[in-house]
Amino acid sequence: MSFGRAASQLERLAIAVYPASRNARQNWVSLLSHRKTCTRSLSLSSHSVSSDRFHNGQRVPDKKLAVVHAQIHNALNSLDGSSTQQCPLEEGQVFRILDILASSARPQDLALIEKILENFSSLCGLSVVAEVHSHIIRGLLQHGNPQTLLNWLIQMRQKPGNVQPYLQHWHMFLEHCADMGHANMIQAAMPKMAYSGCPPNNRTFKILFKAMFNSGATLNDFTRAFDTIEQYTFWYDKDVANMLYSGFVKLNRLSQAKQIKKEFNQRFRNRAIKESPRLLEWEEDLALEVERHGLVSAIDLCKVLQKSGYNVHHRTLSILLRRSHHISDLEFAKTSLDLQASPSHWSIIITNAIRAGDLATALSSYAHFRSTGLPLSAPLLQPLISALCASAFRDNDDKPIDHALELYDELARAFPSSSPNAALHRGDPGFVRERSTGPDAYMYGTLLRAMGTSVDVQKYSGVAVLLLAEMEARAIPLQSPIILSSLIVIAMRCSSGVDEALEAYRRLARRHNAPRITARCYQWILNTLSQLNFGEDGSPPSIWHYFEIVKDMRLSGQAVTPAIYAQLLKRLAQLAPDAPEDMKHSLAACVRRVHDHLTLDPTITPDTLLWNQLMDSYQRVGLFAEAYRVWEILLVSENFDHASVSIILDACGFANAWPLAQRVYSRLTERSFLLNQGNWDAYVECMCRVGKLNDAVKLVCLEMGKDQKDVAPHKDTIRLLLTFATRSNQQDEVLSRIQRYLPDLWEELPAELGEFVIKPEHIMTTSQ
Structure with missing residues (x-):
């Protein structure tokens, strides 16, 4: 074909x-009418409201943060990499620092937390374990933004220490959501809990119902929640039934109280525990033992519980394997408890290997599974x-x-399609769907x-x-x-x-009975449209086509997120460097139009990433004044990050705006903001671009890394200096100063710098 x-x-x-109804009229949303967009000046006052929307929860006093920043940076700078070095901080000090930084939850403070975790053992002599994250989570709870905390839980496995969140961590988050009445956030978090290896249990659903009562949920909301619960492991609990009944009674809705209790009993009575009433307690103890001490210890506990009346079964093996991703664990557990493994147990092993980033082991386990003769699913x-x-x-x-x-x-x-395939397979009740x-x-x-x-x-x-x-x-x-x-x-x-x-989008997306497109799917469609390139000239994406789909997104009830704007701005910035002059003017007009849409959109709450992208796009299309105004917005709102600093310093360098670059640096110093490696390199490059090569060399040799060992000059820094030095035939002088002031780095200069490096004896002669 x-x-x-x-x-x-x-x-x-x-x-x-x-199939569209024959009588239905196809109502297409017309293209956004073309209009001339006047050049809009970006004033600070016009964005003051948007800037205020950055803040969520309580604010940690600046003086308190400044003290903590100084304390942790001094501790980090005191590390010399020696394993015999005395730890600069005590356990209580580092936990207090984590509490304060997490309570602030600004982007730069969250980045500093990760820096602490990377050096945790050297700082206080301890390993990054679950309790360390418990301190961070408690601090994030004080900050009060549930999305920030949810992001932390989802990303815990990728952070230093590779700690998977415990069920306790999830429940700390869910209890906070329940107190705030964020029932939708809890329901959105449950699949992520299951994916992290902590499928929701009875306590989770009690928290959900508490949140629903706090949010004023209706009877229909509760019945829909029952649909969700049926997908997970949930044992019938008369206390839950009574909780639902009394909740509606307190709202003076007696008939609905009776109705919800009846519905609950009909749905879940068949899940009543027929074994010991202590079954739930025993299985929670087993799950906790697996999380804290591993498989071997959990199997030992299982044998102890058997003496108290616990009967091992299919689900026991699922609980024991919840953190395992090797076949050896499956074989050991089977043999120890004399149990047979089902395809769902193999699925746990394979899924955990994938979560651990080990696809090769997962595929190997699948090949081994195929040799067992067990059925596929x-x-x-x-x-x-x-x-x-x-x-x-x-x-x-x-x-x-x-x-x-x-x-x-x-x-x-x-x-095969001819076989009965419509029947649902629940398998292990711990599965998400x-x-x-x-x-x-x-x-x-x-x-x-x-x-x-x-x-x-x-x-x-x-x-x-x-x-x-x-x-x-x-x-x-x-x-x-x-x-x-x-x-x-x-x-x-x-x-x-x-x-x-665009016509293909219209035909498929606007058909009668078409499913509702989600926000993430809209983002994908829009990103695809912005990346389409049908010619060799790399023409800019059509703003009008893009925002026609954005309009559909809004009309469908989906929230237009900052990412929708950021990805279009990013595409415009990508096209700018190699664009001819006339196309660069078109790109500049496009960036202004996107900013106009952003300014006039009352539903959008810009985040730091979006402001950074707008600032970067402005500077790449040659509109430095607009880029600097965006920087002022971020500075005043105290929501800039290290990426923001690098972007504005790059912009100053390309615009030959040295006084403004100095102002950026001085205002950061006033705020005790410590530049990272990328910021220092951007500042050095800015100095070189504006003709301050000697000052840049002095900065590299005498100041860079003086108070921060993790941002000391490196090979790329020297390569940057030499690139600009060759333009004015000053490479000999630069190399001489590097050899004198940075002898260790001088010895490490790679061979690829050969076009710059001259003979050492000539350098010494020149420098004398």
Whole structure:
């Protein structure tokens, strides 16, 4: 099948799945009317309200933060890398510092926390364990922004120490959300809990119900919450039933109290515990033992509990393996407790290996699983397919997609479309979603999304057609936002021009009965549109086309996030460096128009990342004055970060604005803001660009790294100095001063600096 035919057939088949009513009128949203956008000056006062919206929760006094900053930076600077060095801080001091920095939760303070974690053992002689994160989480709770805390929990595994969040950590966060009435935040966090290896339990759902009462949830809200709970491990608890009943009684809604209790009993009475009433307590003890002390200790505890009446079973093995990602753990647990492993236990091992970033081990475990003769299922293969597709995107390589399609084919052959495949398979109750045993909508969405981001989208257009036909044969409705957005992206990338791409979006997204596109899917579609390039000139993306889709996004009820603006600004900035002069003027006008949209959008709350991107885009298209005004906004609002500093210093350098660069540096010094390595390099480059080479060399030799050992001059710093020195034939003098003041670094200069480096004896002669 040719590429053109495949793309056309894909679009026709996708539209066919959404049959439009014959009598329905197709109401297309017209293109945003073209208008001339006057050059708008960015005044500080016009953004004062937006700047104030950065702050959430209580503010830590600046003096208190300044003391803590000085204390921790002095401690970090005192480290010399020696294993025998005495630790500069005591345990209580470092925990107090973490508490204060977390309570502030400014971007620079969160970055400093990670710096502390990187050097934790040297600072206080301790390892980064779960209790360390408990201190940070308590501080973030004081700050009061639930999204910041949720981000920390999600990213804990990637932070120094590689600590997975405990169930206790999650419940600290959820209790805070419940007190604030953030029931939606709790429901959004539950899948992330399960993915982190801490599936929600009965206590989690009690917290959810507490939050729902605090937020004024309706009876229908509670019944919808029951739908969510059914996907997880939940044992019938009459205390929960009484909690629901009494909650509505307190609201003087007696009839609804009776109704909710009846609904709860009907839904969950079949999950009543028929064993010892202490079963939940025993299993929570086992889960905690696995988290704190590992598999061997948990198995020992299990044997102790057996003497008290605990009977090991299928679920016991799931609890014991919740942190394991090697087959050896599975074999050891099976043998120790005389249990048989099911596909769901293998799935736990494979999924944990993927979470640990070890895809090779996961694939090896799957190969071993296939040799056991146990049956395949979607919950077992989905983590592997997802990981392979993610790898393809990360490495910009389509081979993992081909491997994922091979795994899909294995499952499709095991469950042909003619076989009964609609029955849901719950498997281990700890799974996040109810899943079919064979290919399902979630798996098709994963594969189609990977094809949408593939390197060679033409290669997969025909495959996408076949997958859609498979879905139709299996009677899987095309109601997934991921699937719809994937088809839109594939169709847009297969288009021959930007107008055709927008028309493909309209036909697919605005069909009758089309699923509602999510905010993340809109972001993907918009990013794809901004990246389309149908000519060799790298023309700027169409602002009007872009904001037509943004308008659809807003009309659909989705919040337009800062990332929607930031990704378009980033694309404009990427096109600027190599653009001819006339195109650069067009790019500058585009950046101004995007800023106009941002200024006039009352629904948007800009974050530091968005302001940074706006500042960078302005400076790259040659509008330095506008870039500097954005910097003033960030400075006054105290929400700049290290990236902000590097951007404005670069801008000053390219604009030959040395007095303003000096002002930036002095105002940062007044705030006791310590530059990082990138900031120092940006400042050095700025000095070189404005003709201050001698001052730059003096700064590198005498000041850089004087009070911060982690930002000492390095090879790239010297390379930067020499690049500018050769323009004025001053490399001999620069090298002489480097040899005199930085002898250790001089010895490490690499061979690739040979075009700059001259003979040492000549340097010494020159310097004398």
